[in-house]
Amino acid sequence: xxxxxxxxxxxxxxxxxxxxxxxxxxxxxxxxxxxxxxxxxxxxxxxxxxxxxxxxxxxxxxxxxxxxxxxxxxxxxxxxxxxxxxxxxxxxxxxxxxxxxxxxxxxxxxxxxxxxxxxxxxxxxxxxxxxxxxxxxxxxxxxxxxxxxxxxxxxxxxxxxxxxxxxxxxxxxxxxxxxxxxxxxxxxxxxxxxxxxxxxxxxxxxxxxxxxxxxxxxxxxxxxxxxxxxxxxxxxxxxxxxxxxxxxxxxxxxxxxxxxxxxxxxxxxxxxxxxxxxxxxxxxxxxxxxxxxxxxxxxxxxxxxxxxxxxxxxxxxxxxxxxxxxx
Amino acid sequence: xxxxxxxxxxxxxxxxxxxxxxxxxxxxxxxxxxxxxxxxxxxxxxxxxxxxxxxxxxxxxxxxxxxxxxxxxxxxxxxxxxxxxxxxxxxxxxxxxxxxxxxxxxxxxxxxxxxxxxxxxxxxxxxxxxxxxxxxxxxxxxxxxxxxxxxxxxxxxxxxxxxxxxxxxxxxxxxxxxxxxxxxxxxxxxxxxxxxxxxxxxxxxxxxxxxxxxxxxxxxxxxxxxxxxxxxxxxxxxxxxxxxxxxxxxxxxxxxxxxxxxxxxxxxxxxxxxxxxxxxxxxxxxxxxxxxxxxxxxxxxxxxxxxxxxxxxxxxxxxxxxxxxxxxxxxxxxxxxxxxxxxxxxxxxxxxxxxxxx
Numbered sequence: 171x172x173x174x175x176x177x178x179x180x181x182x183x184x185x186x187x188x189x190x191x192x193x194x195x196x197x198x199x200x201x202x203x204x205x206x207x208x209x210x211x212x213x214x215x216x217x218x219x220x221x222x223x224x225x226x227x228x229x230x231x232x233x234x235x236x237x238x239x240x241x242x243x244x245x246x247x248x249x250x251x252x253x254x255x256x257x258x259x260x261x262x263x264x265x266x267x268x269x270x271x272x273x274x275x276x277x278x279x280x281x282x283x284x285x286x287x288x289x290x291x292x293x294x295x296x297x298x299x300x301x302x303x304x305x306x307x308x309x310x311x312x313x314x315x316x317x318x319x320x321x322x323x324x325x326x327x328x329x330x331x332x333x334x335x336x337x338x339x340x341x342x343x344x345x346x347x348x349x350x351x352x353x354x355x356x357x358x359x360x361x362x363x364x365x366x367x368x369x370x371x372x373x374x375x376x377x378x379x380x381x382x383x384x385x386x387x388x389x390x391x392x393x394x395x396x397x398x399x400x401x402x403x404x405x406x407x408x409x410x411x412x413x414x415x416x417x418x419x420x421x422x423x424x425x426x427x428x429x430x431x432x433x434x435x436x437x438x439x440x441x442x443x444x445x446x447x448x449x450x451x452x453x454x455x456x457x458x459x460x461x462x463x464x465x466x467x468x469x470x471x472x473x474x475x476x477x478x479x480x481x482x483x484x485x486x487x488x489x490x491x492x493x494x495x496x497x
Numbered sequence: 498x499x500x501x502x503x504x505x506x507x508x509x510x511x512x513x514x515x516x517x518x519x520x521x522x523x524x525x526x527x528x529x530x531x532x533x534x535x536x537x538x539x540x541x542x543x544x545x546x547x548x549x550x551x552x553x554x555x556x557x558x559x560x561x562x563x564x565x566x567x568x569x570x571x572x573x574x575x576x577x578x579x580x581x582x583x584x585x586x587x588x589x590x591x592x593x594x595x596x597x598x599x600x601x602x603x604x605x606x607x608x609x610x611x612x613x614x615x616x617x618x619x620x621x622x623x624x625x626x627x628x629x630x631x632x633x634x635x636x637x638x639x640x641x642x643x644x645x646x647x648x649x650x651x652x653x654x655x656x657x658x659x660x661x662x663x664x665x666x667x668x669x670x671x672x673x674x675x676x677x678x679x680x681x682x683x684x685x686x687x688x689x690x691x692x693x694x695x696x697x698x699x700x701x702x703x704x705x706x707x708x709x710x711x712x713x714x715x716x717x718x719x720x721x722x723x724x725x726x727x728x729x730x731x732x733x734x735x736x737x738x739x740x741x742x743x744x745x746x747x748x749x750x751x752x753x754x755x756x757x758x759x760x761x762x763x764x765x766x767x768x769x770x771x772x773x774x775x776x777x778x779x780x781x782x783x784x785x786x787x788x789x790x791x792x793x794x795x796x797x798x799x800x801x802x803x804x805x806x807x808x809x810x811x812x813x814x815x816x817x818x819x820x821x822x823x824x825x826x827x828x829x830x831x832x833x834x835x836x837x838x839x840x841x842x843x844x845x846x847x848x849x850x851x852x853x854x855x
Binding site for chain 2: 172173197459
């Protein structure tokens, strides 16, 4: 139970246990925790939907597609993976040229930029794939406004236009869209294996597994996925995503697909390193002490694909030069 | 077996190996620490708590020394629940208060099967008195004093309200700040205070061990009966004013840890509780005086008349009339009416210092 809580999966576990009719088999001491986790999931869902409603209102006058990403997309599209999922912030994608308008509208409606330093803020604007986090001054909820799915510091370049183009409007709320199935999977994989977000690593992998199972029923999905990964330049994260979803969660992947991606396999040293790191980062080994190996693995994974130079040194130098010019 | 039944070596072995499992109210904690300096203090504050065989725990708490170069200059620690840090690193000398705050946090961040409010709860004769107040309001001081005067401690920080409306207890140590520490020591020689920690985010802090009786009876639920919104004002005479149900509900919601999270059920639980209790603002400047008021054999009579009689006072005396003197209502002790708009009048309030029955 503690592990499920730490990996942000207790609410999901609770709903699954209930839906499978297994509550009678759960020890009495654990039941209140499952109930509490269910309450938490309901609250997260309620708050997320309210936030989307507020977002719609704030952006009413602006002509721009709004593509919900990650959790918000799963919830609003009614995907099974949203059941019992907890949400941190609300992520969405808009075209880069609309960023300024969107930011102004959000600021007019009570969201403010909260970054600890001017450098951080400029770094985010200049080098990342999103605006600095916008926090609502009363609800304290956070919006992440993306214009791409990978940061500028990454040498993989994704054409955000292609993502926006094939996004699908929601049936019951056409003001919002979600990414096409293949893109959704690729975004999930890129978020894990390029940006290296392993704080909720297992949860992210579970999302990926759910999406693959849901979309994978459609036979054309798998070949579309491979084609799309190639078109967007996301073959490597796609490979990692499928590899680890299958390894840790036994995601059913068709034989042909596995054969096709065998050629995408990186050379063995990075592969072995990645196996070692991912396994350690996904799950903590201890619940009563700091798992230092996991901390190290998470740190390395969050840096791994992006060179130190591009990520930290270039932005810092540029900032210093810019500031000295201003003076 | 209780914590105090363990020899200091056994306690230290269990704490360092992570095999100390203890129970506080509805929750079982496992605790591991590599800080030898807190072991004695833990033994003192948690002496009467039952020790369980290692096995299931609701929360896995850990108080750990941080490693790294920076730490050689100023040693820092961290508090983990399930292996995840719950605070920014803190200086090691403040480890003991962080243990307390950390254990609280395990509860209020997770136990959403209760409505949880930041309040102190004490009980007498099955009826609970809830003290609500922000930091520095004198809530914990008053709670400690009541507990030292025979009330049973349910909780000093978190009021756990079950869906059936009853209050569950934790009976954990009471946190006292700066001057309250001396006030409580002067109030009663029975107060068993742990070591003081300087330089925490709340200044000087010490914790008072809960009385043995409270720990032993922690499983007895209590029925909420009185809610006091406490505020301490130096030199003020003790004074109380009824607060409307609507206002009480809003104030309680403001102090709740998970009111919005529980949605409709949270509202219903809280509304039922406010409906079935008597709610007052309580101002005090002298601890003994406040305890005397709440300590009397019949608190309801002490607090005064029923609401309809209060309205009669208002009509008769006008809103500025501050006091209904004892005896005016056929034996009812005393009652203050609305003081809004009269700054400073509280101090002049001629409430009897010694209410009837004391």
